[in-house]
Amino acid sequence: MASMMFTDCSSSTTSRLIHFNRRNGTFLLRRRVDQLRLQTTASGRGCNLSIRSSSSLTPAISADTKSEATAKVIDGKAVAKKIRDEITIEVSRMKESIGVVPGLAVILVGDRKDSATYVRNKKKACESVGIKSFEVRLSEDSSEEEVLKSVSGFNDDPCVHGILVQLPLPSHMDEQNILNAVSIEKDVDGFHPLNIGRLAMRGREPLFVPCTPKGCIELLHRYNIEIKGKRAVVIGRSNIVGMPAALLLQREDATVSIIHSRTKNPEEITREADIIISAVGVPNMVRGSWIKPGAVIIDVGINPVEDASAPRGYRLVGDICYEEACKVASAITPVPGGVGPMTIAMLLSNTLTSAKRIHNFQ
Ligand SMILES: NC(=O)C1=CN([C@@H]2O[C@H](COP(=O)(O)OP(=O)(O)OC[C@H]3O[C@@H](n4cnc5c(N)ncnc54)[C@H](OP(=O)(O)O)[C@@H]3O)[C@@H](O)[C@H]2O)C=CC1
Numbered sequence: 327m328a329s330m331m332f333t334d335c336s337s338s339t340t341s342r343l344i345h346f347n348r349r350n351g352t353f354l355l356r357r358r359v360d361q362l363r364l365q366t367t368a369s370g371r372g373c374n375l376s377i378r379s380s381s382s383l384t385p386a387i388s389a390d391t392k393s394e395a396t397a398k399v400i401d402g403k404a405v406a407k408k409i410r411d412e413i414t415i416e417v418s419r420m421k422e423s424i425g426v427v428p429g430l431a432v433i434l435v436g437d438r439k440d441s442a443t444y445v446r447n448k449k450k451a452c453e454s455v456g457i458k459s460f461e462v463r464l465s466e467d468s469s470e471e472e473v474l475k476s477v478s479g480f481n482d483d484p485c486v487h488g489i490l491v492q493l494p495l496p497s498h499m500d501e502q503n504i505l506n507a508v509s510i511e512k513d514v515d516g517f518h519p520l521n522i523g524r525l526a527m528r529g530r531e532p533l534f535v536p537c538t539p540k541g542c543i544e545l546l547h548r549y550n551i552e553i554k555g556k557r558a559v560v561i562g563r564s565n566i567v568g569m570p571a572a573l574l575l576q577r578e579d580a581t582v583s584i585i586h587s588r589t590k591n592p593e594e595i596t597r598e599a600d601i602i603i604s605a606v607g608v609p610n611m612v613r614g615s616w617i618k619p620g621a622v623i624i625d626v627g628i629n630p631v632e633d634a635s636a637p638r639g640y641r642l643v644g645d646i647c648y649e650e651a652c653k654v655a656s657a658i659t660p661v662p663g664g665v666g667p668m669t670i671a672m673l674l675s676n677t678l679t680s681a682k683r684i685h686n687f688q
């Protein structure tokens with residue numbers, strides 16, 4: 327599909343749409359009058375919620391019947407900052423003790439604007455914690471062999487402890503072939519089939535867990551949200567987010583259901599969930615009426631919606647209709663400022679872990 331249309335979930339009858347060109351990662355703005363009408367959702371007053379907070383980052387979330395129903399915001403940006411601070415200390419301890427600086431290599435192919443932005447952000451994040459970053463940029467029309475050559479160079483480079491091939495790759499390249507070429511010891515994205523296979527198997531440990539799902543679970547842990555024994559629903563089954571998120575939740579002893587594009591009546595399934603992780607790419611798809619009162623919502627979706635008042639002409643929204651969901655859920659991640667910053671923090675964490683493992687540094 328060359329382009330996708332994104333809708334806005336506001337109570338206004340005019341919804342603004344933005345076309346995202348999947349091929350080159352640019353946004354085309356368009357406006358349309360939409361007949362979209364908000365469904366009435368579970369009323370905020372019907373929602374059972376109260377929040378006990380022991381520290382600003384580790385509140386315990388529990389239920390009572392009196393509170394005004396406004397979900398606790400799970401602040402991924404703040405947690406990610408805390409994690410970066412922890413990593414900074416470890417990186418300098420490692421440098422002082424054994425003289426090794428962790429290194430992350432990023433391979434960017436093509437000129438998608440969104441990919442370039444992500445790669446820039448990763449580079450900045452590396453600098454902020456003292457991780458050395460390496461970058462190879464290849465043109466859109468470069469060959470698969472050239473990418474494989476870069477991967478192989480980084481596999482052999484002792485200064486590089488993590489390798490990330492920015493996705494998506496141009497369509498003429500075989501993504502599987504390229505991801506398989508990344509040394510499993512440096513696969514900080516956790517996309518190598520050996521790492522994913524181990525993640526899926528009982529009693530096996532992957533060397534790396536994919537960053538976005540790992541960030542989702544880390545948020546649940548840091549907010550003391552129990553996973554064990556809970557009903558979890560993952561919306562989306564992609565190799566990079568939905569599928570590994572479901573595997574991770576299962577490893578944490580949740581009972582997991584997966585919703586995808588062929589699922590019938592998804593809202594009936596989500597309404598049963600104590601925890602929802604959504605990674606679809608459809609703005610505001612999950613309405614308040616899809617959510618069980620008191621559920622915890624992790625919104626992975628990052629979707630651009632036209633907003634003339636925003637500096638870039640658009641703003642980012644998640645898969646969850648936030649304004650409805652926060653009246654029903656007990657806790658929710660915002661977009662932006664939720665899972666996104668955690669993805670980058672987990673990438674830094676995986677890179678540090680890799681360097682420690684390679685140099686046998688505890
Ligand atoms: N915050 C972060 O760090 C990250 C955010 N993202 C964002 O997360 C979202 C998902 O990304 P990604 O997993 O790569 O996307 P993909 O397009 O690879 O996968 C989307 C998944 O959603 C399912 N899906 C699509 N439409 C529907 C629908 N109407 N109902 C139910 N399921 C549906 C698809 O089902 P099927 O399998 O049947 O096609 C598929 O499994 C995007 O918005 C992306 O930008 C992605 C990576 C990191």
Ligand SMILES: Nc1nc(=O)c2c([nH]1)NC[C@@H]1CN(c3ccc(C(=O)N[C@@H](CCC(=O)O)C(=O)O)cc3)C=[N+]21
Nearest residue numbers: 490491492493494515537628662663664666667669670
């Ligand atoms: N090999 C590979 N690994 C990835 O992990 C990978 C990838 N390819 N391709 C693209 C997706 C997407 N992704 C994001 C990371 C951070 C934010 C992020 O930090 N978002 C900010 C907002 C950023 C903004 O304002 O533009 C936030 O949500 O607050 C978003 C998306 C990683 N991905």
